[in-house]
Amino acid sequence: MGYEEMWRDLLPIGRVSGGGYRRFSWTAADRECRAWFTEEAGRRGLTVEEDRNGNLFAWWDVPGERRDAVLTGSHLDSVPDGGAFDGPLGVVSSLAAIDVLRERGVTPARPLGIAVFAEEEGARFGVACLGSRLLTGAIDPVRARGLRDADGTTWADAMAADGCDPDAIGPDPDLLAGIGSFVELHVEQGRALDVPVGVASAIWPHGRWRFDFTGQGNHAGTTLLRDRRDPMLPFARTVLAARDAAARHEAVATMGKVHVTPNGVNAIPSLVRAWLDTRAPDDDAVRATVAEIHAAAEKAAGEHGVEVALSEESYTQVVGFHAELRDRLAMTLGGAPVLPTGAGHDAGILSAHVPTAMLFVRNPTGVSHAPEEHAETGDCLTGVEALAAVLEDLLSP
Ligand code: HGY
Ligand code: MN
Numbered sequence: 001m002g003y004e005e006m007w008r009d010l011l012p013i014g015r016v017s018g019g020g021y022r023r024f025s026w027t028a029a030d031r032e033c034r035a036w037f038t039e040e041a042g043r044r045g046l047t048v049e050e051d052r053n054g055n056l057f058a059w060w061d062v063p064g065e066r067r068d069a070v071l072t073g074s075h076l077d078s079v080p081d082g083g084a085f086d087g088p089l090g091v092v093s094s095l096a097a098i099d100v101l102r103e104r105g106v107t108p109a110r111p112l113g114i115a116v117f118a119e120e121e122g123a124r125f126g127v128a129c130l131g132s133r134l135l136t137g138a139i140d141p142v143r144a145r146g147l148r149d150a151d152g153t154t155w156a157d158a159m160a161a162d163g164c165d166p167d168a169i170g171p172d173p174d175l176l177a178g179i180g181s182f183v184e185l186h187v188e189q190g191r192a193l194d195v196p197v198g199v200a201s202a203i204w205p206h207g208r209w210r211f212d213f214t215g216q217g218n219h220a221g222t223t224l225l226r227d228r229r230d231p232m233l234p235f236a237r238t239v240l241a242a243r244d245a246a247a248r249h250e251a252v253a254t255m256g257k258v259h260v261t262p263n264g265v266n267a268i269p270s271l272v273r274a275w276l277d278t279r280a281p282d283d284d285a286v287r288a289t290v291a292e293i294h295a296a297a298e299k300a301a302g303e304h305g306v307e308v309a310l311s312e313e314s315y316t317q318v319v320g321f322h323a324e325l326r327d328r329l330a331m332t333l334g335g336a337p338v339l340p341t342g343a344g345h346d347a348g349i350l351s352a353h354v355p356t357a358m359l360f361v362r363n364p365t366g367v368s369h370a371p372e373e374h375a376e377t378g379d380c381l382t383g384v385e386a387l388a389a390v391l392e393d394l395l396s397p
């Protein structure tokens with residue numbers, strides 16, 4: 001079952017009308033994705049294990065203990081109505097790269113693992129890279145257990161419903177200690193590549209903040225304008241302020257998720273809860289952008305008798321990938337372009353603990369986190385060959 005057959009089998013799982021994906025952690029679509037991965041890994045004689053945090057690992061072991069392993073892989077979960085490639089391309093390519101290594105008769109000098117990290121998008125429980133953050137101790141397990149989805153279900157409940165023990169979640173230093181390097185292949189998510197494959201230099205610093213605008217619920221027909229404390233108005237000002245502040249600091253800022261309570265046409269809401277995603281090439285630009293947006297929110301809230309509260313939900317410092325590994329990959333690939341990304345990845349979390357690098361595969365649409373996300377099969381196959389070459393180099397004695 002080569003790359004194209006695997007891709008064909010995975011494609012329908014979790015796809016919704018309009019062509020996007022809703023593969024959210026611990027849902028039926030997630031279970032189908034995990035079953036697909038387990039079957040493909042088993043077909044290759046790999047040892048499949050689920051760690052204490054819900055991450056899957058498929059191992060091509062060598063005699064002796066599992067140490068100095070080369071890890072590849074990515075994630076299978078998606079953002080709401082996301083594209084087909086973000087995450088799955090790295091997982092399918094990892095399995096296909098093992099086929100290439102075996103066709104070449106490669107005998108690994110050290111174990112090779114494929115990871116499928118849980119809740120990379122944070123689409124259901126709000127914190128991105130939750131599985132890799134738990135593995136590395138980058139998030140408090142108590143906080144993680146209590147993260148809630150839109151229906152109020154906690155990460156702990158969702159895990160338990162899937163037969164996992166939420167009390168066991170947390171750092172796994174023994175697992176981490178066995179990993180010598182991590183290489184994640186991922187679809188490029190902007191317009192940055194004009195050749196099939198590139199190598200990542202860095203991940204921009206990025207974070208997620210939650211705004212709560214609290215006003216007074218009221219009747220839309222009988223409440224005069226002067227008597228209103230409508231949280232929608234400072235929220236609206238804040239959305240526009242995010243765009244202006246980001247432009248001033250060469251950053252990007254997005255209000256991408258909004259809960260209006262109550263959400264009725266003839267009732268002024270009492271609460272508007274909105275999340276801000278801000279990223280920039282450097283920390284200072286992110287912090288300055290968020291500070292300006294917060295100031296604008298407070299000013300607008302004050303003008304409308306509305307309270308505003310801001311909380312930082314997650315923040316990832318700039319990730320500069322392992323220079324020696326980065327250069328080794330670029331050299332193995334005959335001088336592939338090296339480029340930064342504004343997208344977060346599990347590789348960004350692992351890089352604080354393990355020499356880590358990323359490969360990007362060209363996305364001609366330049367669109368991601370949407371159904372139009374795309375990579376040509378030819379480029380994907382080039383990506384598999386590139387990953388196989390990099391893995392063969394890292395697996396050599
Ligand atoms: O949000 C991101 O950048 C990534 O897709 N999780
Ligand atoms: Mn993504």
Ligand code: MN
Nearest residue numbers: 086087120345
């Ligand atoms: Mn991704």
Ligand code: MN
Nearest residue numbers: 219220221266
């Ligand atoms: Mn009424």
